[in-house]
Amino acid sequence: MIRPIRYWNGVPVPFLTAWSGEDPPPQALVVRHGRQVSGLGFRDEDPAVDRQLNVLWMRMPAVPGVGESRWDTVHALRQRQTMTRSRCQVCGGGVLDARADQRLLFLFGASADRHPVGEGERTSSPPLHATCAQLAVQHCPFLRRGWVAALVGYTVDWGVAGTVYAPDTLTPLTGRVDEVRYFSDPVALRWVLATRLIVTLHEIDPVTEPTSPPATSPEPPSPASPASIRSAPSGSPSGSTAGTFPGGGGPAGTRRSDGGVLELAHHLTEFNPATRLHVSAACALHRYRAWQLGC
Numbered sequence: 361m362i363r364p365i366r367y368w369n370g371v372p373v374p375f376l377t378a379w380s381g382e383d384p385p386p387q388a389l390v391v392r393h394g395r396q397v398s399g400l401g402f403r404d405e406d407p408a409v410d411r412q413l414n415v416l417w418m419r420m421p422a423v424p425g426v427g428e429s430r431w432d433t434v435h436a437l438r439q440r441q442t443m444t445r446s447r448c449q450v451c452g453g454g455v456l457d458a459r460a461d462q463r464l465l466f467l468f469g470a471s472a473d474r475h476p477v478g479e480g481e482r483t484s485s486p487p488l489h490a491t492c493a494q495l496a497v498q499h500c501p502f503l504r505r506g507w508v509a510a511l512v513g514y515t516v517d518w519g520v521a522g523t524v525y526a527p528d529t530l531t532p533l534t535g536r537v538d539e540v541r542y543f544s545d546p547v548a549l550r551w552v553l554a555t556r557l558i559v560t561l562h563e564i565d566p567v568t569e570p571t572s573p574p575a576t577s578p579e580p581p582s583p584a585s586p587a588s589i590r591s592a593p594s595g596s597p598s599g600s601t602a603g604t605f606p607g608g609g610g611p612a613g614t615r616r617s618d619g620g621v622l623e624l625a626h627h628l629t630e631f632n633p634a635t636r637l638h639v640s641a642a643c644a645l646h647r648y649r650a651w652q653l654g655c
């Protein structure tokens with residue numbers, strides 16, 4: 361069910377987006393010693409709250425609507441909730457009941473080679489309603505340059521994204537966001553402070569945009585955010601399994617019209633003009649600018 365979303369300065373803010381009132385406090389990290397191994401922990405840790413699958417998660421206040429929206433920051437707890445509870449990254453409503461077949465819709469900005477979503481592809485971007493996806497494509501400059509989508513039968517937890525700390529100094533090992541896979545790297549899993557859950561996508565029914573991105577776009581480049589991970593598995597087929605919207609889009613090389621967007625919603629049998637005031641979390645993930653909303 362689609363839920364109302366919050367506004368900041370007249371701009372709708374996706375459910376996934378963090379607010380300044382939710383800025384992470386100092387994490388009070390310590391080394392915790394077990395019977396045979398040691399790992400990262402909090403000084404006043406509550407495993408029931410601070411861990412999932414024995415992985416430590418970043419602490420963030422959960423006060424959406426307090427302060428300013430942090431367009432380039434994903435709230436760690438809400439990202440995990442939307443993934444594990446099949447909730448929409450834009451409005452926060454449940455998505456399992458959005459379709460009779462209970463398949464989940466995932467939407468991404470198109471890669472440079474515009475390959476479709478592939479079987480086993482991994483992502484930290486949660487599912488969303490078709491209506492929310494439609495409005496995301498309408499409003500987000502990143503997605504307006506090109507997008508791919510897929511209906512997904514089921515997802516499998518792959519691992520986490522976060523910061524891996526050095527055991528001896530408790531400082532980050534690298535200056536970037538690391539991806540750590542469950543069960544395959546037990547050492548890194550003990551020393552990572554997770555911020556996002558990564559899943560793999562299965563039983564893929566790709567829905568792709570058949571046109572090329574617009575040749576002339578007024579929007580400035582939107583830097584890719586580490587908050588949005590989309591990686592095709594090695595060896596996956598490229599460009600051979602994609603479907604297209606029935607009658608969607610125009611000839612290659614032309615700018616996609618809003619009609620193509622509407623076809624997305626109609627194809628997914630969920631379009632509801634009464635719920636137009638939604639905007640994609642993907643916009644926030646790509647440093648969406650308020651003035652680009654036209655609000």
Ligand SMILES: [Zn+2]
Binds near residue numbers: 362451492
């Ligand atoms: Zn939604």
